[in-house]
Structure formats: C-alpha cells, structure tokens
Amino acid sequence: xxxxxxxxxxxxxTRFGAPKQFVDLAGRPVLAWxxxxxxxxxxxxxxxxxxxxxxxxSTWDADMVVPGGxxxxxxxxxxxxxxxxxxxxxxxxxxxxxxxxxxxxxxxxAAVVEGADAAIPASAVTDTVKEVGPDGHLATLDRSRLVxxxxxxxxxxxxxxxxxxxxxxxxxxxxxxxLMGGRVVLVDGxxxxxxxTSPYDLVVARALVEGRS
Numbered sequence: 001x002x003x004x005x006x007x008x009x010x011x012x013x014t015r016f017g018a019p020k021q022f023v024d025l026a027g028r029p030v031l032a033w034x035x036x037x038x039x040x041x042x043x044x045x046x047x048x049x050x051x052x053x054x055x056x057x058s059t060w061d062a063d064m065v066v067p068g069g070x071x072x073x074x075x076x077x078x079x080x081x082x083x084x085x086x087x088x089x090x091x092x093x094x095x096x097x098x099x100x101x102x103x104x105x106x107x108x109x110a111a112v113v114e115g116a117d118a119a120i121p122a123s124a125v126t127d128t129v130k131e132v133g134p135d136g137h138l139a140t141l142d143r144s145r146l147v148x149x150x151x152x153x154x155x156x157x158x159x160x161x162x163x164x165x166x167x168x169x170x171x172x173x174x175x176x177x178x179l180m181g182g183r184v185v186l187v188d189g190x191x192x193x194x195x196x197t198s199p200y201d202l203v204v205a206r207a208l209v210e211g212r213s
Contacts, residue, residue: 001088001089001112001113002043002086002087002088002089003041003042003043003087003088003089003090003091003109003154004042004043004044004045004046004083004084004087004089004090004091004157005038005041005042005044005045005046005090005091005092005093005105005152006046006048006076006079006080006082006083006090006091006092006093007031007034007035007038007045007046007047007048007062007079007093007094007095008048008068008072008075008076008079008092008093008094008095009021009031009034009047009048009049009050009068009094009095009096010048010049010050010051010067010068010069010072010074010075010078011050011068011072011075011096012050015197015198016196016197016198016199017199019050019053020096020196020197020202021049021095021096022053023202025098025196025202025205025206025209026206026209026210030095030096030098030196030202030205031047031060031095031098032060032061033098033099034093034094034095034097034098034100035047035060035061035062035095036061037100037101037102037105038091038093038105038152039061039062040102040105041091041102041105041106041109042091042105043087044063044064044083044084044087045061045062045063045064046062046063046064046065046066046079046082046083047060047062047064047065047066047079047095048065048066048067048068048075048076048078048079049065049066049067049068050067050068051067051068052067053067054066054067064082066078066079066081066082071169072170072171073164073167073168073169073170073173074167074169076092076164076173077164077167079092080160080161080164083157087157088156088157089109089112089113089154089155089156089157090154090155090157090160091105091108091109091152091153091154091155092151092152092153092154092155092160092173093105093151093152093153094151094195096195096196096197097150097151097152097193097194097195097196098196098205099192099193099194099205099208099209100121100150100151100152100193101190101193104121104152104187104189104190104193105152105154107119107121107187107188108120108121108152108153108154108187109154111154111185111187112154112155112156115183116183116184116185117155117156117159117177117182117183117184118153118154118155118156118159118160118173118174118177118182118183118184118185119153119154119184119185119186119187120149120150120151120153120154120172120174120184120185120186120187121149121150121151121152121153121186121187121188121189121190121193122147122148122149122150122186122187122188122189123147123148123150123188123189123190123191124143124147124148125143125146125147125148126143127143128140128143129141129143129146147186147189148189149172149174149189150189150193150195153172153173153174155173155174155177159177159180159182160173160177162180163176163177163179163180163182164176192208194208
C-alpha cells in the first residue's frame with residue numbers, strides 16, 4: 001500500500017516560548033529528526049510549517065512544504081490537501097516527537113494494512129489521574145483503563161479525508177475516526193517517544209539522543 005506522511009510542525013510554541021520544532025536537538029532542528037524517519041518509512045512526506053516559514057522549504061527533507069493553520073486540525077488538513085490522491089495510508093506525526101523510531105512508524109502502518117481504520121501508539125498511565133469538576137470537586141480515575149496517546153498515527157487515507165471534510169477541531173486525529181465509528185487499534189508506545197513541550201523536555205530529549213549513540 002502506498003503510504004504518505006504528514007508531519008505537523010505548524011505550531012508557534014506558545015508553551016515552549018519559541019517555535020520548538022526549529023530549536024537545536026543534538027546538532028539538528030527538532031523537525032529534521034521527524035522528517036528523517038518519515039522519509040525512511042513512507043513514499044512521500046509533507047511538512048506543515050507555520051505561516052511565514054515556508055520560504056525555508058529547501059532546508060527540509062520533504063516532498064512538499066505547506067503553511068499550517070490556526071489549530072492543529074487546520075494544519076493537518078493543509079497537509080492532507082497536499083498528499084496525492086493515490087495514497088492509501090496516511091501517517092500523521094507531530095514534529096514535537098522527534099525520537100519516534102522507524103519501528104514505531106512501521107507498527108502503526110502495519111496495523112492499518114492488516115485492516116484497522118487507524119492505529120495509534122499508546123503507553124500505560126503510571127501516575128494517579130484525577131478529574132477536576134467545575135466546582136473544584138476531585139474524582140480519581142481508574143488508571144488501569146487509561147492510556148497516554150502518542151504519534152505517529154496511521155490511517156486509511158479515505159477515512160481520514162472523510163472525517164476532516166467537515167473541518168472539525170481535535171487534538172487527536174484518531175478521536176475523529178472514533179466518532180465516525182471507525183476501528184482504532186493500539187500499538188505499544190515506547191516511553192522514550194516523548195513530546196517536546198517545555199525546555200525541560202528538550203533537555204531530556206538531548207539526553208536520550210546521547211543514550212542512543
């Protein structure tokens with residue numbers, strides 16, 4: 001099956017304090033790490049950058065570079081529009097997860113090839129998780145039923161395009177497939193596939209890169 005990747009890097013880095021996808025991680029921008037692995041696994045790669053950064057197109061190892069939108073979902077849709085219509089599977093990955101290994105990409109793609117509508121990496125929740133109600137009341141959730149979801153996530157291309165046609169907004173594309181009644185399966189998400197959200201996460205990512213060397 002023909003697989004393309006959309007690497008979402010359209011954020012402005014509000015929580016980080018700068019566009020984190022362009023900061024240095026062991027000698028290369030964070031985004032470059034995600035594009036490198038996507039290139040190894042997929043037939044084509046679309047990089048979605050913040051508006052105003054697309055003039056750096058020649059810097060990135062991607063078949064196409066497109067400007068993102070206001071929200072993550074807007075950016076994913078911009079990437080989908082650039083994926084050729086003959087793509088049968090589309091993997092969506094957040095550039096802020098630069099340490100996702102090729103094996104993880106192949107695992108989610110293989111699950112879709114085998115019949116799932118979508119496949120997502122997930123890891124067990126080890127912390128106690130509490131829900132805070134509007135009045136401040138706390139409720140402790142059963143963590144044995146909870147997982148933390150990662151990217152890359154793989155989808156049947158037709159299904160992903162269909163759920164985005166109505167221009168919904170979601171922080172997780174698999175949630176849109178779930179709402180449409182699609183079958184989403186889980187694969188093991190490794191603990192080192194961290195998301196760079198704060199400067200502290202970048203310090204951890206650098207240590208993990210050194211550990212892999």
